[in-house]
Amino acid sequence: xxxxxxxxxxLTSLLALSENSATLLAAVSPAGQIxxxxxxxxxxxxxxxxxxxxxxxxxxxxxVGYVFGIDGSGNVDSxxxxxxxxxxxxxxxxxxxxxxxxxxxxSTVAGLTSSVAxxxxxxxxxxxxxxASNSTWRALSFHGLDGPVFDFTKVKDHVYAVGEFTATxxxxxxxxxxxxxxxxxxxxxxxxxNAETDGFSDPHNxxxxxxxxSAGNTWLMRDxxxxxxxxxxxxxxxxxxxxxxxxxxxxxxxxxxxIEAAQNNQVLTMSYLDPTSRVEMFCSQTCPLPQDxxxxxxxxxxxAETLANITGVIVNIVDWYGxxxxxxxxxxxxxxxxxxxxxxxxxxxxxxxxxxPSSQVSGNWQQTTAASYHGSYLxxxxxxxxxxxxxxxxxxVTLVPFVPESGFYKLYMSIPGCQNTNTCLQRTSAKVTxxxxxxxxxxxxxxxxxxxxxxxxxxxxxxxxxTMNFSSAIYVxx
Numbered sequence: 001x002x003x004x005x006x007x008x009x010x011l012t013s014l015l016a017l018s019e020n021s022a023t024l025l026a027a028v029s030p031a032g033q034i035x036x037x038x039x040x041x042x043x044x045x046x047x048x049x050x051x052x053x054x055x056x057x058x059x060x061x062x063x064v065g066y067v068f069g070i071d072g073s074g075n076v077d078s079x080x081x082x083x084x085x086x087x088x089x090x091x092x093x094x095x096x097x098x099x100x101x102x103x104x105x106x107s108t109v110a111g112l113t114s115s116v117a118x119x120x121x122x123x124x125x126x127x128x129x130x131x132a133s134n135s136t137w138r139a140l141s142f143h144g145l146d147g148p149v150f151d152f153t154k155v156k157d158h159v160y161a162v163g164e165f166t167a168t169x170x171x172x173x174x175x176x177x178x179x180x181x182x183x184x185x186x187x188x189x190x191x192x193x194n195a196e197t198d199g200f201s202d203p204h205n206x207x208x209x210x211x212x213x214s215a216g217n218t219w220l221m222r223d224x225x226x227x228x229x230x231x232x233x234x235x236x237x238x239x240x241x242x243x244x245x246x247x248x249x250x251x252x253x254x255x256x257x258x259i260e261a262a263q264n265n266q267v268l269t270m271s272y273l274d275p276t277s278r279v280e281m282f283c284s285q286t287c288p289l290p291q292d293x294x295x296x297x298x299x300x301x302x303x304a305e306t307l308a309n310i311t312g313v314i315v316n317i318v319d320w321y322g323x324x325x326x327x328x329x330x331x332x333x334x335x336x337x338x339x340x341x342x343x344x345x346x347x348x349x350x351x352x353x354x355x356x357p358s359s360q361v362s363g364n365w366q367q368t369t370a371a372s373y374h375g376s377y378l379x380x381x382x383x384x385x386x387x388x389x390x391x392x393x394x395x396x397v398t399l400v401p402f403v404p405e406s407g408f409y410k411l412y413m414s415i416p417g418c419q420n421t422n423t424c425l426q427r428t429s430a431k432v433t434x435x436x437x438x439x440x441x442x443x444x445x446x447x448x449x450x451x452x453x454x455x456x457x458x459x460x461x462x463x464x465x466x467t468m469n470f471s472s473a474i475y476v477x478x
Contacts, residue, residue, distance in 0.1 A: 032056025053087030102149025262312030363395025
């Protein structure tokens with residue numbers, strides 16, 4: 001119509017062009033750029049919506065998550081908050097009304113949770129699919145990719161992603177952290193500077209309790225003094241998640257904590273989700289604990305070498321609310337699908353999981369403890385001439401782990417060193433049978449003549465997730 005359209009040269013502007021006019025639809029944040037675009041069309045060929053992605057964080061002064069849709073009238077589809085990182089590529093599948101989104105992000109905003117335990121399990125790893133017809137993100141059958149996506153192309157019925165990745169992110173890093181509880185009832189629990197108030201001095205109060213913040217259900221420290229809550233395992237473990245519920249008894253509570261490895265007092269790095277921004281934050285010397293009755297979760301983030309074979313953890317109370325610190329509830333989880341030959345160590349008696357790891361023993365197996373070995377283990381004593389007897393051959397330890405997700409697993413066996421248990425001349429080999437599914441099992445022989453404590457890779461293969469009808473099982477015999 002000949003009228004001039006004034007545009008801000010500092011902003012990226014979106015225009016709707018017709019034969020005789022141009023209309024300003026929206027303006028992108030000054031620091032943002034649009035790097036990818038695609039469109040979906042109506043059945044009559046008219047534009048339904050254009051989708052754009054890049055590094056933008058706002059559109060028309062409204063927050064967007066790096067990707068959005070917009071129609072010819074300027075109506076914006078926020079795509080349920082978008083994703084949590086820059087977008088490099090978009091592909092619109094008009095037949096299925098799907099928008100493929102690729103870039104440098106780990107999750108959709110809708111997939112972010114208030115739980116650090118499940119955030120990685122919900123990761124989409126640089127790849128997401130948006131269902132335009134119902135304005136929701138489609139759940140992927142895997143945890144995305146291990147590097148950024150830069151482009152998409154469709155060949156026949158398949159959409160291919162192109163980028164700097166080498167594999168999917170389906171590994172132990174991306175499983176939920178709250179699936180393998182450590183049985184705190186089997187651990188040695190010690191409180192530092194326990195309160196002298198009746199009903200509040202026992203650190204066992206906060207284990208497996210469903211009670212309110214009261215005597216017998218809460219652990220408190222002495223007034224105005226720092227202290228600690230120490231958990232010593234009867235085994236070695238790789239902790240993954242600590243969950244705490246604060247006390248608010250008479251205005252008290254723990255304000256900040258520091259986590260240490262019990263065997264050497266090494267300070268461990270933890271992470272938690274900021275409750276407002278839902279951004280993962282990291283801490284070591286002081287980790288904050290809000291004063292409320294919600295569960296607060298802390299992820300162990302140090303490397304595998306630091307966290308492997310920890311014998312316990314110490315929760316130091318650094319600062320407190322009111323007259324002193326304390327806790328109302330505590331839970332601790334480990335990374336791996338461990339199952340212990342001594343069944344009392346397995347799972348937790350108050351776990352809400354329907355399927356738990358377990359072990360059963362047949363034969364004359366004995367619980368054994370050596371002064372130079374951390375924890376107890378099972379031994380089977382047989383005379384050399386009786387090894388082939390029916391009694392010796394039938395003695396079996398049956399181990400049933402909880403497998404949270406179907407996938408390829410490696411089976412490791414923890415074997416105490418014969419040198420520090422003074423048993424080198426008494427050792428023999430063990431037969432290990434792994435029933436991987438209802439139809440397939442593998443058998444191997446494991447030597448036990450290792451001088452030092454060792455974790456031996458026994459077998460590997462595909463194992464289905466545990467269900468109420470079937471769980472993978474391991475049988476250990478002579």
